[in-house]
Amino acid sequence: MCILKDLVPTIAELVKKQQQTFNTETIFVKNNGTQLNTLKDVLALTKGKTALVDMWGTWCSPCRTEIEKNALKLEAHFKGKNVNFIYISNEDIAREQEWKKAIAYFQIGGMHILANPRLTKDIMNKVKAMGYPTYIIIKKDGSYRQTTSQLPVNLQAMIKEIEVANL
Structure with a gap:
């Protein structure tokens, strides 16, 4: 009985997260982005701004862990600083409902693309x-590169990389 009592708050938190709606900062690209075919198409969405692109999948446990740990912290840190966040979900084209549920569950803002x-x-x-x-990281001039901090993400190092790219 003691074990169940300890699980109740965790279960309640999970149920609450599953019932959440989208963050007010969540933007779905037209047609969920399914018509975008190249990185050039994505670059056009963020022209003149710095952006962090997160290539992830709803089925990817490390992706979900990193989003839960870092996405909201990064978005909050760069709020009002001319930095876009673009979340591109991969290998989920047939899982649109699961994709949208994950975005609401994690309260991810930014632009969302369901990649073909x-x-x-x-x-x-x-x-x-x-x-x-x-x-x-996409710079204002349209140049891009992978971040040096990949998995597990060093949040402070990634913040620094984005800040340098945003100069």
Whole structure:
């Protein structure tokens, strides 16, 4: 009985998160972004601004862990500082409802794209990435590169990388 009593607050928190609606800062790209086919298409969404791209998947446990640990902290740190956050969900094209539930569950703001296979392949090839999550910094001039902090994310190092890119 004691074990159950200890689990009640955890279960209540999970139920609460599952019932959440989208963050007021959540933006779905037109057609959920499913018509975007290249990194160039994504770059057009953030023209003239610095952006952090998070390549993730709802099925990816490390992705979910890193989003839960860092997404809201990064968004809060850069609020009002001309930095966009773009979350590109990969290998989820047939899982739109699960994708939207995860976005609400984690209260992720920023722009959201449900990547088709062409977009995923183009981005991963261009940044020479092999797995998820993958983080990419886009500078105001449209240049881009993977962040040096990948998995597990060093939050302070990633903040510094974004700040330098935003100069």
